[in-house]
Amino acid sequence: MVTPEVAAALAAAARAILALALGPLAVGITKRMKARCQGRRGPPLLQGYLDLAKWVKKEVVVSAFASPLFLAVPWILLGSVGAAAALSPVGPSAGPALGDLFAVAGLLALGRFLLALAGLETASAFGGMASSREMALSSLVEPGLVLALAAPALAAGGTSPLLFGAAAAGGGFGPGLLLAAAGLLALAVAETGRIPIDNPDTHLELTMVHEGMLLEYAGRHLAAAHLAAAAKQVVVLSLLAALLPPWGGSGSDAAGAAVAAWTLGAAVWAAKVAALSAALGLIESAGVKMRLFRVPEVLGAAFLLGLAGAFLAGAG
Amino acid sequence: MIRLLSALTAFGCLLLLILSVAVLFGAESPSLRIEGAILPGHTAVFALDPVGAPFLAAIALLGLAAAVYAPAYLAAYRDEMPAAWVAAGLPVFVGSMAAAVSAADLLSFLLSYEAMSLVSFLLVLSEHRRTAARRAAVAYAVITHAGTALAVLGLLALAAPVDGLGWNALAVGARMYSPFARNVLFAALLVGFGVKAGLVPLHVWLPLAHPQAPSHVSALMSGVMVKVALYGLLRSILLLGAGPAWWGWALVAAGAASSVLGVLYALGEHDMKRLLAFHTVENVGIITMGLGLFSLGASGGDWSAASVGLAAALYHVVNHASFKGLLFLGAGAVQAACGTRDLEDLGGLRRRMPATAALFLLGSAAIAGLPPLNGFVSELLTFHALLAAAHGSGADAGARAGALLGVAALALTAGLAAACFVKAFGVAFLGAPRSDRARAACEAPRGMLAGGALLAAACLFLGLLPGVGAAALAHPVRAALGAFGADAAAGAADLVGPWGALRTPWGIYAPLGILAVLGAVGAGAAGLAAAAGGRLRVRIHGTWNCGAEHGPRMQYTAGSFAKPIRVIFRRVLVQRAEAEEAYVESPRFRRVLRYEEHVVPFWTERVYRPARDRLVALARVLRRFQAGPVNLYLGYLFAAVVVLLAAALW
Numbered sequence: 015m016v017t018p019e020v021a022a023a024l025a026a027a028a029r030a031i032l033a034l035a036l037g038p039l040a041v042g043i044t045k046r047m048k049a050r051c052q053g054r055r056g057p058p059l060l061q062g063y064l065d066l067a068k069w070v071k072k073e074v075v076v077s078a079f080a081s082p083l084f085l086a087v088p089w090i091l092l093g094s095v096g097a098a099a100a101l102s103p104v105g106p107s108a109g110p111a112l113g114d115l116f117a118v119a120g121l122l123a124l125g126r127f128l129l130a131l132a133g134l135e136t137a138s139a140f141g142g143m144a145s146s147r148e149m150a151l152s153s154l155v156e157p158g159l160v161l162a163l164a165a166p167a168l169a170a171g172g173t174s175p176l177l178f179g180a181a182a183a184g185g186g187f188g189p190g191l192l193l194a195a196a197g198l199l200a201l202a203v204a205e206t207g208r209i210p211i212d213n214p215d216t217h218l219e220l221t222m223v224h225e226g227m228l229l230e231y232a233g234r235h236l237a238a239a240h241l242a243a244a245a246k247q248v249v250v251l252s253l254l255a256a257l258l259p260p261w262g263g264s265g266s267d268a269a270g271a272a273v274a275a276w277t278l279g280a281a282v283w284a285a286k287v288a289a290l291s292a293a294l295g296l297i298e299s300a301g302v303k304m305r306l307f308r309v310p311e312v313l314g315a316a317f318l319l320g321l322a323g324a325f326l327a328g329a330g
Numbered sequence: 331m332i333r334l335l336s337a338l339t340a341f342g343c344l345l346l347l348i349l350s351v352a353v354l355f356g357a358e359s360p361s362l363r364i365e366g367a368i369l370p371g372h373t374a375v376f377a378l379d380p381v382g383a384p385f386l387a388a389i390a391l392l393g394l395a396a397a398v399y400a401p402a403y404l405a406a407y408r409d410e411m412p413a414a415w416v417a418a419g420l421p422v423f424v425g426s427m428a429a430a431v432s433a434a435d436l437l438s439f440l441l442s443y444e445a446m447s448l449v450s451f452l453l454v455l456s457e458h459r460r461t462a463a464r465r466a467a468v469a470y471a472v473i474t475h476a477g478t479a480l481a482v483l484g485l486l487a488l489a490a491p492v493d494g495l496g497w498n499a500l501a502v503g504a505r506m507y508s509p510f511a512r513n514v515l516f517a518a519l520l521v522g523f524g525v526k527a528g529l530v531p532l533h534v535w536l537p538l539a540h541p542q543a544p545s546h547v548s549a550l551m552s553g554v555m556v557k558v559a560l561y562g563l564l565r566s567i568l569l570l571g572a573g574p575a576w577w578g579w580a581l582v583a584a585g586a587a588s589s590v591l592g593v594l595y596a597l598g599e600h601d602m603k604r605l606l607a608f609h610t611v612e613n614v615g616i617i618t619m620g621l622g623l624f625s626l627g628a629s630g631g632d633w634s635a636a637s638v639g640l641a642a643a644l645y646h647v648v649n650h651a652s653f654k655g656l657l658f659l660g661a662g663a664v665q666a667a668c669g670t671r672d673l674e675d676l677g678g679l680r681r682r683m684p685a686t687a688a689l690f691l692l693g694s695a696a697i698a699g700l701p702p703l704n705g706f707v708s709e710l711l712t713f714h715a716l717l718a719a720a721h722g723s724g725a726d727a728g729a730r731a732g733a734l735l736g737v738a739a740l741a742l743t744a745g746l747a748a749a750c751f752v753k754a755f756g757v758a759f760l761g762a763p764r765s766d767r768a769r770a771a772c773e774a775p776r777g778m779l780a781g782g783a784l785l786a787a788a789c790l791f792l793g794l795l796p797g798v799g800a801a802a803l804a805h806p807v808r809a810a811l812g813a814f815g816a817d818a819a820a821g822a823a824d825l826v827g828p829w830g831a832l833r834t835p836w837g838i839y840a841p842l843g844i845l846a847v848l849g850a851v852g853a854g855a856a857g858l859a860a861a862a863g864g865r866l867r868v869r870i871h872g873t874w875n876c877g878a879e880h881g882p883r884m885q886y887t888a889g890s891f892a893k894p895i896r897v898i899f900r901r902v903l904v905q906r907a908e909a910e911e912a913y914v915e916s917p918r919f920r921r922v923l924r925y926e927e928h929v930v931p932f933w934t935e936r937v938y939r940p941a942r943d944r945l946v947a948l949a950r951v952l953r954r955f956q957a958g959p960v961n962l963y964l965g966y967l968f969a970a971v972v973v974l975l976a977a978a979l980w
Binding site for chain 1: 677678680681691695698699700701706709710713714717720721725727730731734735737738739741742744745746748749751752753755756757760761762831836837838839840843844847848849850851852853855856859860862863864866867868869870871872873874875880882884885886890891892893894895897898
């Protein structure tokens with residue numbers, strides 16, 4: 015029989031693989047929604063996988079200034095996002111985790127730190143600009159993100175994100191979690207690098223943040239970096255999905271329960287993440303990219319929402 | 331001679347490290363009693379108790395690394411400083427700090443504390459021919475002694491009502507005061523030790539003095555000397571006993587302000603050592619937050635939360651000593667190799683100094699609080715302690731709001747610290763060299779690298795096996811809680827999880843497992859890519875610069891990297907820009923164009939300098955009373971006699 019530790023390890027591995035495998039599909043949904051809003055048909059939903067396959071076969075050209083760290087960063091980035099997914103409620107979540115919400119935030123920060131260093135490696139102005147902006151904006155995202163995730167932690171009495179769904183479903187959903195979810199949605203736009211905070215479809219120096227750090231990557235490293243960004247979208251939206259109704263089966267201890275409950279949980283999770291990806295596409299189409307120094311205002315508002323949410327959630 | 335001194339220091343530090351680890355795991359420390367050396371009839375007692383053991387471990391670890399580092403460093407600076415004296419000062423400095431944390435009575439503590447201040451003053455003066463060093467040393471001496479005087483007054487007040495100078499006697503003495511008097515004493519001790527620790531706004535000496543000292547001394551000053559002040563603060567909290575909740579909140583607020591302001595000021599710096607000095611202010615803030623949460627838990631009776639807070643503070647003491655020491659030793663290696671500490675003149679050093687670059691990268695990732703290194707562990711514990719304060723049994727709305735703001739401050743600090751170290755490491759070590767000095771750098775000698783490697787190993791160990799670290803701290807935390815009663819010690823949370831993981835009442839953190847997942851995913855993906863795309867063949871080419879010729883000035887500088895953050899926080903980071911241009915005939919034929927932008931050191935210029943000027947003006951007014959003829963003084967004497975007679979007759 016499978017011991018609890020082995021089951022937990024398998025569940026963690028399944029979460030990581032699920033996030034990586036479904037990442038490009040989530041990004042495809044967002045792109046499709048954006049295209050429809052613009053009156054176009056849009057690329058096929060599976061275009062992301064075709065792009066990855068194309069990039070993997072391409073030649074790798076590296077700047078003469080880059081160090082061995084430059085070529086290692088995309089793989090470590092992918093590993094950190096995978097590890098964050100292993101700790102987050104990706105799919106029907108169950109079982110003890112290896113880390114809590116601070117570990118998730120810390121792993122995403124690790125990936126960002128290394129990617130920002132990669133931006134500075136090639137001694138180009140584009141990379142430096144992107145790294146500088148990314149670190150400035152992400153340092154403002156951190157407080158809001160931690161507080162918005164602290165709200166369900168206070169409601170649940172524990173900081174593991176796998177408990178969030180159960181806490182929200184079990185009567186913890188109130189004004190606190192609602193405000194935290196609103197804040198988390200705004201911060202999800204920032205973390206996934208979408209308009210109005212960053213533009214993932216451009217390579218103009220005025221408008222690049224995340225794309226700027228990837229500018230000098232080619233071939234399989236570019237594929238890894240894009241896959242990491244897509245998986246990060248799944249991770250962040252899964253965290254948000256755990257706070258929103260409906261909660262069917264996900265978050266409960268489905269490890270020993272019937273296959274039906276597990277399938278229901280998986281279906282509910284997939285539907286929520288797909289809906290949220292489409293929502294990201296709608297948000298992108300609803301406005302224009304903001305000036306860089308207007309973004310802190312939005313992030314400040316998201317921070318206040320997170321603070322209010324955590325305050326109210328802790329009252330219960 | 332220098333090698334002999336350094337070897338002896340290293341050996342002594344190794345012994346102290348073994349002693350401190352033994353006491354951490356429950357051994358009884360031997361005590362050293364010196365009769366009548368200081369005062370007749372007074373016995374100086376040095377016995378390491380569990381509360382001082384983590385501090386001694388940090389001191390010994392960093393002292394060992396500094397002693398290994400020193401001979402190679404001093405050889406490079408033989409012409410600028412009296413190397414033999416500096417080498418001799420190191421064991422005295424480390425010894426005085428070790429004596430301060432293992433002192434068992436007040437007088438030994440105060441004398442060791444003062445010896446530590448004096449020796450560090452002399453070491454800051456090492457490059458005494460430079461004006462900047464002399465000015466920094468004088469400012470350091472004045473400010474630190476002002477703070478020490480206040481702390482001494484506070485501690486002596488505790489000793490006044492009782493007979494005897496041991497810590498137990500002082501604790502009894504503290505209970506004899508009224509609550510109002512204890513509040514005053516707490517404030518005095520907080521300010522007194524806060525000056526030496528570097529809490530904002532008392533921190534102004536830190537970025538002045540730390541860069542001037544030799545790098546291994548800077549590492550010791552930043553890494554452990556400020557911790558001795560924090561030890562004094564912790565000891566004061568234990569002596570004063572359970573107090574009102576505002577004590578804890580004052581510490582948390584001071585800590586939060588210091589951490590956010592420290593890292594913001596660091597972002598405005600491009601001198602490597604000043605940047606690291608401001609980061610010390612930030613990390614002292616984080617430790618103070620932990621101490622505040624300990625005090626808060628103790629005043630509310632929530633022993634589990636108090637134990638997590640104290641464990642966070644003590645873990646960060648050792649963590650900070652290891653990664654700050656590593657970073658300072660690396661900065662010293664860069665300074666010795668390139669002759670400059672200015673980030674704007676460095677760049678591409680990883681090519682010339684690969685080992686130093688790797689060690690500095692590890693230190694940067696550790697101080698930025700990134701898993702799976704040690705900085706993340708103590709930040710995690712602090713976050714959990716803050717959540718416990720928000721959720722605890724006695725938490726009203728105000729407490730919840732305060733704790734959540736503390737969470738926000740700590741998260742902001744972590745994000746900004748990561749940004750600052752992307753800047754520091756990226757601008758110095760990556761990219762292209764920005765000056766000839768950077769182009770001509772050579773790798774640091776083996777001795778310097780060995781010192782750094784030791785600290786890097788400590789960072790990895792404390793990061794990957796936090797359960798072992800927590801097990802080491804269980805005894806000190808219980809001993810500290812014992813000052814509040816036996817049931818307090820019993821209520822301490824057990825922080826040790828399976829397989830070296832960390833477990834608190836709120837959650838678990840298993841870095842080995844997380845690292846395994848990270849490695850598996852990364853390696854698996856790389857393998858899949860190799861399977862799909864064939865073996866990796868890399869073509870090297872110059873960086874595309876839109877067709878223009880590429881030069882090192884095309885890169886981002888340290889100032890430009892931090893510019894978005896400086897603009898966002900411009901109300902806090904006051905900046906001044908100067909532009910100067912000179913032209914002949916017409917502005918289109920410019921001869922000179924100079925643009926300079928710098929961050930105004932707010933507290934120095936807007937608070938301390940006006941206060942000093944006002945003090946000097948007052949002194950000048952009072953000088954008139956002393957600058958007169960002899961008749962004036964005879965008049966004073968006469969007036970004094972008349973007043974005394976009148977007072978006696980009444």
